[in-house]
Amino acid sequence: MSTTRTRTRVEDVCPTSGLCPICVKECPVLCEVSLSAFRGREALYPDPNMFGNSTAGALKDYGLDWSHFNIQARLLGAFGIKEDSDLxxxxxxxxxxxxxxxxxxxxxxxxxxxxxxxARQNWDGLAIGGALSGIIVTIGENVCGMDVETRIEKGKVVHSRELKRRVEAFRKFWDGQYGDVAVQTNVEDQRLGVDIYAISKLEVNIIERKWGQGAKAIGGEVRVGDLQKAILLKKRGYIVIPDPEDTEVQEAFKQGVFKTFERHSRVGMP
Ligand code: SF4
Structure with missing residues (x-):
C-alpha cells in the first residue's frame, strides 16, 4: 500500500510511468494513475484529510544525497581568535x-x-525558539487574509489578531538586538495592505516580498472545510475552487459530495 493508499496490480512497475507493464482493462486495484484519472487535479494534494496535522517528506530517491558524504573534520590552529589554547x-x-x-x-x-x-498550531515553538536563538523567523503569506476575525476597512487590513499574536510571541522573548521577526507578503497580502499594517501598527522591521511560489507544486495550498469561510476568502480576493458562491456547489458541499475547498493565492511577479 502506498502513502496515498494506492497500489499496483503487479510489483515490477515501469519506473518512468508507474504503470504496470501490462495495464489491464478490468483492473481490480486503484493505482496512482487510475486515482488521477478519477479525481484529476485533486490527486495532486496527497492526503487532504491530514491537512493541518501533517508535514511533507518525500519519496524521491535522487541517487545521491547527504548521507553519501562524510565530513572528516580536522581541528588545527585557530581562525578569528588568537591561537591560544586557553582562548x-x-x-x-x-x-x-x-x-x-x-x-x-x-x-x-x-x-x-x-x-x-x-504553522498556526506550532507558531509559539518556532517564534520563541527563534527569538532565543537570535535568528530571523519569517511569518508567511496570507495570515491576515485567512484570519476570519481580521478587520478589513475599505479593502485594507486595520486589525489582525493572528498576525499580532505571531509578532508578539517572537518579541516577548527577543533581546531586541539579534535576529527579528519578518512578515512575508504575497500578491493578496499586498492588495490587503498587510505590509503597511505590519510596519505601522505592529512595528515590524522586515517585510519580505514573495515572488513566485515555494513549496506549492502540490496545488491546493490550503484546504477550507467551512462554506462560510470559503465564501469570505473569495470575497477577500482569493481564488477558491470550486466556487463557493455557486448554489449548486453549495448544495453538493452540504450533501458531502466533497469536504474541502481549495484556496489558492496568486503568483507574485518580480
Ligand atoms: S490500472 Fe493498470 S497500471 Fe494501474 S494497477 Fe491496474 S493494471 Fe496496473
Missing amino acids: AIFPNVDVETSVGGVPLKIPVMIGAYGSTDV
Whole structure:
C-alpha cells in the first residue's frame, strides 16, 4: 500500500510511468494513475484529510544525497581568535553574522510559516525558539487574509489578531538586538495592505516580498472545510475552487459530495 493508499496490480512497475507493464482493462486495484484519472487535479494534494496535522517528506530517491558524504573534520590552529589554547575554547566560538544589517547569533533564517494550520498550531515553538536563538523567523503569506476575525476597512487590513499574536510571541522573548521577526507578503497580502499594517501598527522591521511560489507544486495550498469561510476568502480576493458562491456547489458541499475547498493565492511577479 502506498502513502496515498494506492497500489499496483503487479510489483515490477515501469519506473518512468508507474504503470504496470501490462495495464489491464478490468483492473481490480486503484493505482496512482487510475486515482488521477478519477479525481484529476485533486490527486495532486496527497492526503487532504491530514491537512493541518501533517508535514511533507518525500519519496524521491535522487541517487545521491547527504548521507553519501562524510565530513572528516580536522581541528588545527585557530581562525578569528588568537591561537591560544586557553582562548580558542568551545564557549568562545563565534558564528555571528548579519543579513541586511540585522545581526544574527547563528547564521540561520527560518520560514516562512504562513496561514496553514500546521504553522498556526506550532507558531509559539518556532517564534520563541527563534527569538532565543537570535535568528530571523519569517511569518508567511496570507495570515491576515485567512484570519476570519481580521478587520478589513475599505479593502485594507486595520486589525489582525493572528498576525499580532505571531509578532508578539517572537518579541516577548527577543533581546531586541539579534535576529527579528519578518512578515512575508504575497500578491493578496499586498492588495490587503498587510505590509503597511505590519510596519505601522505592529512595528515590524522586515517585510519580505514573495515572488513566485515555494513549496506549492502540490496545488491546493490550503484546504477550507467551512462554506462560510470559503465564501469570505473569495470575497477577500482569493481564488477558491470550486466556487463557493455557486448554489449548486453549495448544495453538493452540504450533501458531502466533497469536504474541502481549495484556496489558492496568486503568483507574485518580480
Ligand atoms: S490500472 Fe493498470 S497500471 Fe494501474 S494497477 Fe491496474 S493494471 Fe496496473
